[in-house]
Amino acid sequence: MSEINVKVGENQRSFPAPVSIAEVLKSFDRDLPKKSIVAKVNGAEVDLSYTLDETDEVLSIEPILPESLDGLQVIRHSTAHLMAAAVLDLFPGTQLGVGPALMEDPRYGFYYDVIAPRHLTEADLPVIEKKMRAMAKQNLPYRREVLAKADLIKMFSDRREPLKCELINEKADATATAYYIDNTPFVDFCLGPHVPHSGKLKAFKLLTLSGAYWKGDAENQQMQRIYGTAFAAQEELDAWVKQREEAEKRDHRRLGKELDLFSIQDEYGQGFIFWHPKGGAIRTDMENYLREELQKRGYGMVFTPHIAKRQLWQTSGHEENYADSLFEPMKMPAKFGEETEFRLRPMNCPFHIGIYKSHPRSYRELPIRYAELGTVYRAELSGTLHGLMRVRGFTQDDAHIFCTPEQVETEAGDCVDFAYDVFNTFGFEKFKVELSVRGGADNKGYLGSDEDWANAENALVNALNKRAIAYERIEGEAAFYGPKIDIKVEDSIGRLWQLSTVQFDFNLPERFELEFTGEDGQKHRPIMVHRALFGSVERFFGVLIEHYAGAFPFWLAPVQVTVLPITDRINDYAEAVTKELKQAGFRVEANLKSDKIGAKIRDAQLNKVPFMIVLGDKELEENVIAVRERKAGDIGQMSLEEFKKMAQQLKETRAIGFSREVGGVVGVWGLEVV
RNA sequence: GCUGGUGUAGCAUAAUUGGCUAAUGCACCCGAUUUGUAAUCGGACGAUUGGGGGUUCAAGUCCCUCCUCCAGCACCA
Numbered sequence: 230m231s232e233i234n235v236k237v238g239e240n241q242r243s244f245p246a247p248v249s250i251a252e253v254l255k256s257f258d259r260d261l262p263k264k265s266i267v268a269k270v271n272g273a274e275v276d277l278s279y280t281l282d283e284t285d286e287v288l289s290i291e292p293i294l295p296e297s298l299d300g301l302q303v304i305r306h307s308t309a310h311l312m313a314a315a316v317l318d319l320f321p322g323t324q325l326g327v328g329p330a331l332m333e334d335p336r337y338g339f340y341y342d343v344i345a346p347r348h349l350t351e352a353d354l355p356v357i358e359k360k361m362r363a364m365a366k367q368n369l370p371y372r373r374e375v376l377a378k379a380d381l382i383k384m385f386s387d388r389r390e391p392l393k394c395e396l397i398n399e400k401a402d403a404t405a406t407a408y409y410i411d412n413t414p415f416v417d418f419c420l421g422p423h424v425p426h427s428g429k430l431k432a433f434k435l436l437t438l439s440g441a442y443w444k445g446d447a448e449n450q451q452m453q454r455i456y457g458t459a460f461a462a463q464e465e466l467d468a469w470v471k472q473r474e475e476a477e478k479r480d481h482r483r484l485g486k487e488l489d490l491f492s493i494q495d496e497y498g499q500g501f502i503f504w505h506p507k508g509g510a511i512r513t514d515m516e517n518y519l520r521e522e523l524q525k526r527g528y529g530m531v532f533t534p535h536i537a538k539r540q541l542w543q544t545s546g547h548e549e550n551y552a553d554s555l556f557e558p559m560k561m562p563a564k565f566g567e568e569t570e571f572r573l574r575p576m577n578c579p580f581h582i583g584i585y586k587s588h589p590r591s592y593r594e595l596p597i598r599y600a601e602l603g604t605v606y607r608a609e610l611s612g613t614l615h616g617l618m619r620v621r622g623f624t625q626d627d628a629h630i631f632c633t634p635e636q637v638e639t640e641a642g643d644c645v646d647f648a649y650d651v652f653n654t655f656g657f658e659k660f661k662v663e664l665s666v667r668g669g670a671d672n673k674g675y676l677g678s679d680e681d682w683a684n685a686e687n688a689l690v691n692a693l694n695k696r697a698i699a700y701e702r703i704e705g706e707a708a709f710y711g712p713k714i715d716i717k718v719e720d721s722i723g724r725l726w727q728l729s730t731v732q733f734d735f736n737l738p739e740r741f742e743l744e745f746t747g748e749d750g751q752k753h754r755p756i757m758v759h760r761a762l763f764g765s766v767e768r769f770f771g772v773l774i775e776h777y778a779g780a781f782p783f784w785l786a787p788v789q790v791t792v793l794p795i796t797d798r799i800n801d802y803a804e805a806v807t808k809e810l811k812q813a814g815f816r817v818e819a820n821l822k823s824d825k826i827g828a829k830i831r832d833a834q835l836n837k838v839p840f841m842i843v844l845g846d847k848e849l850e851e852n853v854i855a856v857r858e859r860k861a862g863d864i865g866q867m868s869l870e871e872f873k874k875m876a877q878q879l880k881e882t883r884a885i886g887f888s889r890e891v892g893g894v895v896g897v898w899g900l901e902v903v
Numbered sequence: 904g905c906u907g908g909u910g911u912a913g914c915a916u917a918a919u920u921g922g923c924u925a926a927u928g929c930a931c932c933c934g935a936u937u938u939g940u941a942a943u944c945g946g947a948c949g950a951u952u953g954g955g956g957g958u959u960c961a962a963g964u965c966c967c968u969c970c971u972c973c974a975g976c977a978c979c980a
Contacts, residue, residue, distance in 0.1 A: 336974095351908060439975030440906025447977045451905060454975070482972095486914080495953085495971055551980050576980065610904050611971095613978065708980060727979085759980095796937040823937070831941035845939055855939085863940055 231283040237290050246283040250275060251425075254292055265292035266429050267303050267422040274299065276373055276422045295429065295461035298332070305330035307371060307424040308361075308433045308459040309339040310408065314415035315360035316455070319353075320345040324390050325417065326443060326452050335723035338433075338458030342441050344392075349453050354435045357455070361433065364413060368428035372409045373421055381405045381418060392443065393418055432466040433459035479721040481774035482616040488779050488836065490787070491617065491770075500614045500621030502767050507787035510816060511773075512766060514785050516602060518654060518883065519626055519763070526647060528600040528628055533580035535604055539570040545579045546740055550709065554607045577603035578734070578759060581629040582741045585755075590745040595755065596632035596640055602766065603627045617771030618726055624766045630758040631743065634684065637756050641714075641731055642692035644760045648716055648729040649696075651762045655773060656782065656885040661717045661725065662698055664689055668705025676710050677735030685733040686712050710736035721775040728764040728772065733757075780837040780859065782886075783879040790876070791838045792819040793829040795845035802849045806842060806869060813873050815880070834859060840876070 232243045237257045244253060250268045254261040254277070267274055269291040270281070281288060293300045309328035316323050326342030343349075376384070378401045385393040397405060397418050408419045410427065424430065434457055441454035460466045477483070485491045490508035493501065504512055523530065539558045542548045547555060558570040574580070581599040590597070604624045613619050630640050652660060666686055667675050675682070689712060693700050700714070707713060711733030717725045734757040737743075744752045763769035773781075783789055790810055794803035800821050807819040818838075820829045826843060833841045841857040848855055853866045878884070 340975095348906080437974055438907050441976045442905085445977075447905080451976075453906065456975075493972095499971080547980075553978080554980070578980095607979085610978065612904060612976085614972095619979075710980080732980090793940085795939055798937075823935090823943095825936095825938050825943060826940060827938090828942050829940090834941055841940080843940060847939085857940060 233281050233283060234287045235281070235290055236287055237292070241287065244281075247280045249277070250279050250281065250290065251277040253281070253290060261292055264294055266295050266300055266424045267293045269293060269299075274303075274422045276371070277425050278373070279422075301459075301461060302330045302332055303422060303424060304430060304461060305332070305339040305459045307427075308430050308457065309341050310371070310410060310415065310417060310419070310423065311361050311364060311427055311430055311433075312339075312357065312435070312455060312457060313341045313343070313417065314410045314413040315357045315364060316341070316343055316345065317414040318364075319357060319360055320347070320349075321414065322346045322389070324392055326392055326441075327396070328417075337436060337456045338460075340441075340454050340456045342443070342452040342454050344450075344452050349438060349455070351438055354438060354455070358433075358435045358457075361430075361435075364410075365427045365430045367412070368426045369413060370411045370426045371423040372411055373423070374407045374409065375404050376407055378403055378405050381407055384416070385418070388416075430459065432461065432463040433457060434466060434470070473722065476721045476723075479775050479778040480616075481618075481720075481771040484774050484779040485616070488787070490774065493616070493620075498621070499611060500609060500619075502617060502620055502622070508770070510787040511781065511785050512770065515763070515766065515770070515773075519602075519651075522647065522650065523600045523628075526598075526643065528598040531581065531584055531599045531601050533577065533583070533601060533603065534574075535606070536571045536573050537579065539572050541579055542572050544740055546736060547575060547579075551575060554609070556606055556608050573606040574603075575605050575607045577601055577605060577625060577627045578629060578737055578757075579741070581627075582737060582743065582757075585629075585631055585743060586741065590631075590755075592633060592745055592747045592753070595745060596630050596636050598628060598630045600626070600628040617767045617774075618720070618724075620765075620767055623768070625761050626763045626766060628760050630760065631745075631755040632758070633745075633747075633753070634756055637685070637733075637758065638688040638691055640758055641688050642695060644731045644758070644762075645692050645696060645698070645714065648731070648762050651729070652716070654883055655769075655776075657718055657772075657776060659719065660728075662693070662700040663706070663715045663717065664693065664700050664702045664712070665706035665708075665715060666702060666704055666712045667707050668703075674709055675707070676739075681735050682712065685735075689714050689731070689733075708732060708734075710734050718772050718776075720772060721778075726764075726768055726772055728769055729762045730760065730764060732759040734759055781839075782884060783839045783876065784883045786837070786839050787816060788818050788836065788838045789815050789880075790817045790840045790842060791829075791833045791836075792817060792842045792844065793826060793833065794819070794821065795826045795843065797821070797823060798846070799844045799849055803844050806844065806854060809869060810873065810876075813877070815876060830857065840872075842872070 231246045233246045233248060234241060234243050235253050237254065240257060242256060251262040254265060254268065262277060265277060267276055271289055274293065293303065295301070295304055306329065309330065313325055313328055323346065324344040328339065328341030330339045331337050378397065381401065382394050382397050385397065401418070405418060406420060407416055408421055408423055409416045436456045436458060439454050440451045442451050443449035458469065460469065488507060489505050491505055492503045493499070494503060520530065542555065554575050556573045558572050560570055561567040581601070584599060585597060602624050604622065606622045609619060609621050632640050667682060693714065713730055713732035715727050716729035717727045719725055738754050738757050743755050743757070745755050747753045792803045792807045794800050803819050803821065807817050810817040820832065822829070830841060837859060839859055843855040843857055848866065854869055854872060855863070855866050856872060857863050
C-alpha cells in the first residue's frame, strides 16, 4: 500500500493513500475538521473532502478557519451559492449569472446576478433570506464534481441556463468543476473551494437589489443583482451593521443639510450646487490655501469664459470624443441674426491653450503653468448624480503646464508633491494612487506614438518611485490622449472618488498646433500636462465633510467660535468679546437667547463649533473668558488675548490638531480628526 | 440612461381594512424665566401629503403618468 507524507504545521505524518483532507486533519487534532471550512494543500485552496493521491512529495496542509481572511472569502462565496439555491428553489426557471465574494468593497460581502421568471422586488429579499436560513440549518453538503466540458455545457443547456453555457465555453478547459448543494436545485460552474455543508453559514444578511449588466457591458441584457454580506459569526455581522449606520450619519448630503453648508434644488436643476454661507466660508479657505500655494509654486492665475464657440470644441476634439458629456449648443437670440453656435465648456484646457497661443513662445518661457478655478458643465446621466460627488456643474482647480520633454519629469513630480501637500493639509491619511496606462488589443484607439507613451509613463513612474509612493498600475485606464496618475479617496461608506489627477496630453498640442521656439531657432511642440489637485472643489468638499464628519478643523470651521453668555446681564460683554474676535479675523457668533447655558452648549456642540466661550459674572468681573473646546470640554479660563493668540496660531498653521499646556500639565487635546 | 425602491410643514416621524378638521417632536416666532458647561416652561405660526390625471359616496392610502431622491449597474475626458 502506498503512502502519503503530510505536514501540518511542524508535524509530519504518513497516511495510506488515498486519504481525504478531513481525515488527515482529524489525525492531528480531533476537532480540526469541524473548526476548519477548507484547507490549503501546498498553498492551493481545496475542499475538506478533497482526496489526496499518492505522491513522493511531502504535502504541506494548512487548515483554513472561518475567522481568517481566506476563510471569510470562502464563507461569502458559499453564501452567494446558498442564496442562488434559495432563489432557484423559490423561483424555478431562474437563470444564474455570476456570484462572487467581495472582499475589497466594505459595502458588500457578495452578490449573485440572476434573471428570475419575474422581476424580483425588495419584498422578495426577506423571503429569500428566510429560505437561506432554512437551508443553512439542514447542513446541506456542498459537493464538487469534475466533468468533461461538453457534459457540463449539456447539463446547463438542459437546465436552460444559456449564460452559464457561455461562461463555461469561455473559461473551462477540457474538464471543469461543478458544485452542487445537495437537496436543492442548485448547481454551478465554479472552481471553489466551498464550505463542507451549509451549516457552516451562520451569519449572513441580504442587503439590496439592483440592476447589473451581463458581463458588465451595457450592450448586454440587464440582470438583477442581489447584494448581501456574510461573516464568520453573528457578532461580526451585528458590528458591521452598526458601523454602517454610523457611517451613514456622516454622509455629506445629510451633514450638508444639517449644518447648512450647501443645497441642491430641483427647481433650479439637478446636479447644481448652491453653496450656503457656511459652505462658502469653507470653500473660501480652501481656495485661499490653494492660491497661496499656486503663487509659491510658480503658477500664473488665469480667468477664462465658461462658454466658447462650437468650433473650438470641434478643433479640440471634444465634439468627436465626448459628445455624450456636452450640453447641446446654444445661440444668440434669432432676431439678432447671428448664426454662431456656442457651447458650455466641459473642460478648461482649450482656454488655457488660448492664452498660450496668444503670442509666440520661446523655450526661455517654459515651463508655463496656468491655473484657474475653472467652472465646467457636463451632461452627466441622471443616474450618476450624487450629492457633491458627481454633479453637472463644478469647479476644477485646474492647471495646465506647457513644457519641454526635458522638464516633464520634474513638473510631474512637482504636481505629485503638491497633491500630497494638499492631502496633508486637509488631513487625509488614506488614499489610493493609480497609474493609468494604455491597454487592450494593440493599444488601439490611443493617440500619440509608442515612444511618447513610453517616455510619459517613465516620467510618471520615476516621479512616483523617487518619492517611494506605492501605486497600482492599471492598464486600459489611461485617457485616449495620454497616461495619468490619479489619487482616489474613500467616502464614509467606502466608495472611492477620484480627486487629484496628473495627465499627459498628446492630443491637444497637435490639434491646436502648439509651438515654441527652441534654443536652435527651430519650432518645437511643447508637452502638455493637465493637473487638478482637489479635482473638483465640490467633490473635494464632499469628501472633506465626510472625513471630518462635519467637525472641521479650526481654520476651516464655518463658525469658529461661539460666545455664550450665561445670563443677559452679560450680553454686553459677550458682544464686546464677539466684536473683538471678529475684528481679529475669526468667524464668531454670539448666542444671546435666554436659554440656559446647557442648551446653548448643546446647540454649539451639535453645530460642531470648535470653541465655545462661556461668559458669566465671574468672567465679567475678572475680565477673562472661559473656553470650552468641542472635544476636550471645559479647558478653563484665560484672557481674551491669550485665546486670540492660540486661535491665530491654529488658523495660520492650518492645524488639524494641537496640544496646549493646561493648568501646568501639557495635555493633548483639540480639533482632532474624527 | 437602466433595475429596484422612495416622496407627508424647514427637519425627523405619525395617520385602522380607503372614512371625521392630516397628528407629534425639533427648529423658527412671541411671552415668561436669568440660569455655570449637551435640551426651562407656555403659546402662536407652519401642509393644495412631489406634479398631473384616474377609480370611488369618500384617496396621504388604490391605479396611470411625469419628476425628485436613494441603492446599484453602465458611464465618469
